Amino acid sequence: MKIATKGRVVIVGGAIMGSFCAWSLRRAGFTGPIAVVEKDPTYQYSSTALSAAGIRTQFGTPENIRMSLFGADMFRNIKTIFGEDADVGYRERGYLILGTPEQAGARKAAAQMQRENGADILALDAQQLQARFPGIRFDDVGIGTLGARHEGWFDAWSLLTLVRRAARQLGVEYIAAAVAGFDTRGCAINGVRLSNGDVLACELCVLAAGAQSGRLAAGLGIDLPVVPKKRTVFCFKTPFTLPNFPMLFDTSGIWIRPEGEGYIGGIQPPQDRDADADGDFEPHHELMEEMFWPRLAKRIPAMEELRLQRAWAGHYEVNTLDHNGVVGPHDELSNLIFATGFSGHGVMHAPAVGRGVAELVTAGGFQSIDLSALGWERIRDAEPLVEAIVY
Template sequence: MALAQQTPKAHSYDIILIGGAMYGSSIAWWLSRDPGFDGSILVVERDLSFECASTSHTNSCIRQQFSNPTNIQVSQFGAEFINNFQSYFDHDPRVPKIHIQSFGYMYLANTAAGAESLRHSQALQAQMGAGTRHMTASEIQAEYPFYHVGDITAGNHNTVNEGYFDGGTIFDWCKRVAQEKGAEYVQNEVVAMDRHADRIHSVTLASGERLSCGLVVNCTGPRAAQTARMAGLDLPVEPRKRYSFVFDAEQPLARDLPLTIDPSGVHMRSEGRYYLAGCPPDDDAPVAYDDFTQDHSIWQEKVWPIIAARVPQFETIKLINSWAGHYAYNTFDQNAIIGPHHQVENLLFANGFSGHGLQQSMAIGRGLAEFITYGAYRSIDLSPFAYKRIEEGKPFLEKAVI
């Protein structure tokens, strides 16, 4: 069924955000609360129900266990934001308190090289103030006796500001308050951009309106490359399918299950009274933008055997729910592409998060709002995420990609 299209109130906007899910709403909200910004904002979202958005399919987790200092900084601010959520909304009595369920990530290695990589990452994380511990297999077994660790050489674990949070509430309040402060949202779709040399002069909507613009931000998640092509640019971002499974255990664990990253690539964690597991398919190819079809054999043939081998109490479990969502997968280096294009001065990217999007949205939304308002990043230097690295063939190096 075709979605009803809404007409914008004006014909010209200072900022047009293409995509209204977590990134469009985060940037709109940060702009709306910055006293230095007084421009007009239009958010164009193809489906305001967000039914198929990556934001709606996220597992809402945050970690400081990265190997790149910039990613660690971004997540540290994310944790600060979550823990002080109400203060960022000026203690509005309508805004609820949220927190991080800090059962932490447990990265497991089953080779000497994997253990050394974890040790190196832990040293960096500790240097930057994170609470990550490097653990031997026997230390893991002593603290979490439900794991089978016969094949494990080492692990990293952090129970400080690392785990699950209520991402839906953050998204809802960013969107709601951005609208209250003047950001206009319309259900429509950008189908063309009028580019002359180094500028985007206007965008055309599916409903026919042509809107002039001061600046355009690409926030279209897995559709980012499609949006970039309207400006004659290539963006190495494609939709990749990721599967999530919620299950009940006949013999529940006596304590929370950390978000466990098994060496196989399967991950699992506590989810209230249930548990959640997920993984990529073995054939991790790009999919159509509207392909959310599930492959039920992945649960039966891959996920269940792996989690039962790692946690023997999970041999007897019952699948409760499952879904498929999309990563906005950066095929170049699996990390974000942020900020202006070096040849099109008024086109900015917020793309290619490759599964890190929700946890990074607080810091990156703030950073892009700073760049839009002041012409520079003021809080965290996000320039290592710039598009130019792609043309120069210089990947953003990050080992901890799930």
């Protein structure tokens, strides 16, 4: 990996990934100019602003577990890192992921692997679950795995605001413009073309454009399989609230967690209604009646009387090869670094990805968490690093 010296680093996309890359570069001692190019400074359509902002350590890939642990540690110590007024509303209530009796063996093995990688996961049977979570039905459940620590949710907007402010204070420049294309010379990008006609000279370019990353990479002739998939979040109230409610992932595919006075929840649309969603942010309203509500009522009968408040949709930046992020340099355009493709787990992993990218740029390789398994080579060679636990 080429180590940047004093030339400009241009980061494409200024939401959570791009901002953590910029801030981490400064923290790692990079003193050259850093420009973050963001086409929409309101972030209204960014995945970051529209996410459910959960953090879990229950993954099938060790790298994802370690990145989550790093994120959770940051959220716990947010004031030490970002100052006394910093608050990202971190609630460490755990993910409760339910499994059928047939899945119990595999899920216990996964929990063991997660523990070996530093997570704190309990594997509970139906009786233990019932004692902990009255109000939820567990009669068809064979196992529930619960993160006792390092899992829960936070406020993604507050986190983005904090890291952007901190990056700016360290001299990072945010440019409000869209990246329209790239200039290359030999095996390197030497200019980033903006919609306002400017061309930014660059020594290194970081692609952190979320769901648009695949489209931008195509402009360089690179086939990066990252596409926008629409995911809807329903926001609702129920006649009562259950105490200590976790982030619940049901065997039926629905998820639900507390938010303010009520709850948010959702479900992945069926494949035949999950086309690439470029520019489409209209919620999948019909999924509430068709799929979400009946399944929720089955699991938590008293929630049958929910009152829908609103719904919104955002885009997952789905890596269609394996649902894992792509982090690291391209093999031919060696000054292009990917930080994208996290397929619905990018907010929780952004702190660790930022640090990893900063290590690549300042030290020439990963120092803290070895993220090389997430590199471009597996995409080039179509050798998936499959993440089995996806939602």
